[in-house]
Amino acid sequence: MEAVAALVAVASLLAVFLLYPLYLSPAAAARRLRNAGFSGPAPSFPLGNLREIASSLAVANKPTTRSSAGGGSIHAAVFPYFARWRGAFGKVFVYWLGTEPFLYVADPEFLKAATAGALGKLWGKPDVFRRDRMPMFGRGLVMAEGDEWARHRHIIAPAFSATNLNDMIGVMEETTARMVNEWGDMVAAGNDVIDVEKGVVRNAAEIIAKASFGIDDGDATGAMVFSKLQEMQAMLFRSTRLVGVPLAGLLQIRATYDAWKLGREIDALLLDIIATRRRQQQQHRRGRSTDLLALLLAGNEAHAGVERKLTSRELVDECKTFFFGGHETTALALSWTLLMLAAHPDWQSAVRDEIFSVAGDESGHLDAAALSNLPKTSCVLNEVLRLYPPSPNVQRQALHDVTINNDNKNKNSSSQSVIIPKGTNMWIDVVAMHRDVELWGEDADLFRPERFMKEAVQGGCRHRMGFVPFGFGGRICVGRNLTAMELRVVLAMVLRRFELEVAPEYRHQPKIMLSLRPSHGIQLRLKPLK
Numbered sequence: 074m075e076a077v078a079a080l081v082a083v084a085s086l087l088a089v090f091l092l093y094p095l096y097l098s099p100a101a102a103a104r105r106l107r108n109a110g111f112s113g114p115a116p117s118f119p120l121g122n123l124r125e126i127a128s129s130l131a132v133a134n135k136p137t138t139r140s141s142a143g144g145g146s147i148h149a150a151v152f153p154y155f156a157r158w159r160g161a162f163g164k165v166f167v168y169w170l171g172t173e174p175f176l177y178v179a180d181p182e183f184l185k186a187a188t189a190g191a192l193g194k195l196w197g198k199p200d201v202f203r204r205d206r207m208p209m210f211g212r213g214l215v216m217a218e219g220d221e222w223a224r225h226r227h228i229i230a231p232a233f234s235a236t237n238l239n240d241m242i243g244v245m246e247e248t249t250a251r252m253v254n255e256w257g258d259m260v261a262a263g264n265d266v267i268d269v270e271k272g273v274v275r276n277a278a279e280i281i282a283k284a285s286f287g288i289d290d291g292d293a294t295g296a297m298v299f300s301k302l303q304e305m306q307a308m309l310f311r312s313t314r315l316v317g318v319p320l321a322g323l324l325q326i327r328a329t330y331d332a333w334k335l336g337r338e339i340d341a342l343l344l345d346i347i348a349t350r351r352r353q354q355q356q357h358r359r360g361r362s363t364d365l366l367a368l369l370l371a372g373n374e375a376h377a378g379v380e381r382k383l384t385s386r387e388l389v390d391e392c393k394t395f396f397f398g399g400h401e402t403t404a405l406a407l408s409w410t411l412l413m414l415a416a417h418p419d420w421q422s423a424v425r426d427e428i429f430s431v432a433g434d435e436s437g438h439l440d441a442a443a444l445s446n447l448p449k450t451s452c453v454l455n456e457v458l459r460l461y462p463p464s465p466n467v468q469r470q471a472l473h474d475v476t477i478n479n480d481n482k483n484k485n486s487s488s489q490s491v492i493i494p495k496g497t498n499m500w501i502d503v504v505a506m507h508r509d510v511e512l513w514g515e516d517a518d519l520f521r522p523e524r525f526m527k528e529a530v531q532g533g534c535r536h537r538m539g540f541v542p543f544g545f546g547g548r549i550c551v552g553r554n555l556t557a558m559e560l561r562v563v564l565a566m567v568l569r570r571f572e573l574e575v576a577p578e579y580r581h582q583p584k585i586m587l588s589l590r591p592s593h594g595i596q597l598r599l600k601p602l603k
């Protein structure tokens with residue numbers, strides 16, 4: 074009898090233990106969000122709105138034709154469920170990934186109100202993605218929160234200063250020359266249709282690996298780290314965990330274990346590189362290194378003993394963060410740029426002429442002064458980042474209840490202020506804001522770099538927070554200057570060598586897989602310049 078009672082007690086405790094996080098807490102959050110006036114699609118337990126998301130993606134994932142390469146709306150194709158809910162509920166609403174509430178935001182004014190002030194203290198990164206992204210970013214800058222984030226940012230930001238980045242141009246030129254020469258050989262051999270995305274992704278990965286921790290293909294450890302980092306990237310892409318669904322991780326124990334194991338191997342290799350670097354530095358045996366790891370280690374030495382010091386473990390996470398946060402995004406920006414220039418020969422000629430006029434022909438080296446004097450190229454790059462933002466969304470999670478003054482912030486509520494409950498996630502739809510006709514005008518879906526001619530920073534957007542390809546506020550991308558330089562170097566080297574045309578094989582079907590990417594590569598016809 075006592076045994077039965079004990080069993081019942083344990084079962085009840087377990088039920089309460091599971092019931093609270095899995096059902097009671099989400100139900101309470103749903104009530105508070107409803108009371109605050111946020112509407113949205115009705116969720117079901119335990120999937121939330123995941124079923125509707127999956128079914129609308131299945132319908133939308135039909136091939137489209139090539140004709141939209143130069144324009145056309147992509148929001149409804151890549152986020153069909155958001156497009157539908159936006160029509161029904163407006164630019165701010167609540168939807169559910171499993172039992173996790175998400176506040177969808179495509180209204181820059183709401184975004185400004187919600188994130189104004191003590192950004193670092195009020196908003197963190199969603200727990201629900203943290204576990205998945207751990208093998209990529211660890212506790213590095215992308216994932217850090219609060220005081221830890223401030224400490225890391227303080228140490229890391231100086232490494233990305235203009236002077237330091239100028240020293241990296243040589244690395245970018247050297248690596249890109251290999252890619253361009255390979256393309257040249259392929260064209261000479263009669264294969265003039267090339268999937269440029271592949272080469273550009275590989276090139277960006279090599280550049281960031283060299284720029285971050287100086288790894289070289291020639292050295293065995295470097296080559297091993299590089300191939301394991303790439304393996305990890307591929308592994309994480311294959312993962313299809315049901316985000317937010319209670320205990321869904323149990324369905325993918327094997328994949329989670331494999332990612333964890335690979336992560337440990339990468340960490341061990343990077344720790345080894347860092348230990349060697351520290352030894353060399355102490356013995357003054359290494360020449361002047363310009364990679365980010367060297368700069369961070371030098372910063373460590375200069376401030377040894379005080380809080381401006383990163384441990385080896387923290388340095389590992391930052392190096393991985395630079396690799397995973399930096400190369401895909403940059404490569405995609407570049408791939409979309411090459412496509413847009415191939416589809417718009419007038420802009421292609423204008424950019425090429427500008428590059429020739431400031432940097433000469435392909436025999437001349439590029440320097441920072443020339444690269445910073447390319448106004449038309451800058452307009453093109455901004456327009457591509459607007460139409461095809463490699464980071465198509467930004468996410469946050471409320472660390473506390475967040476109060477927003479309700480002067481029109483939530484049109485569904487009549488009260489003076491609105492409270493976003495602690496734990497609510499925010500999903501900022503960058504693609505929607507970048508293509509919103511109310512912010513950009515009727516030509517929002519068209520490739521028109523000239524809009525950035527008149528207003529270089531915002532491109533004529535009617536709201537300061539309507540153009541956010543690199544994020545916003547204190548957490549704006551720390552690598553954006555490095556990217557700006559790399560995009561210009563690679564673009565200059567490609568355009569000084571080839572004329573680009575969209576190949577008939579190309580199918581325009583952007584999709585979201587963490588980043589905004591082409592579904593079937595980017596096939597261009599390359600013609601050597603006379």
Ligand code: HEM
Nearest residue numbers: 214215395398399402403406464543544548550551552556
């Ligand atoms: C076209 C290229 C790039 C795009 C579109 C991009 C986009 C972004 C965005 C949207 C954020 C803000 C994320 C958030 O607020 O949650 C961000 C943050 C960050 N990016 Fe980039 N990024 C690019 C290149 C790079 C590169 C080259 C690096 C490093 C080498 C880098 C490192 C980081 C880091 C460390 C953060 C976190 C900053 C912080 O939280 O303080 N990114 N990036």
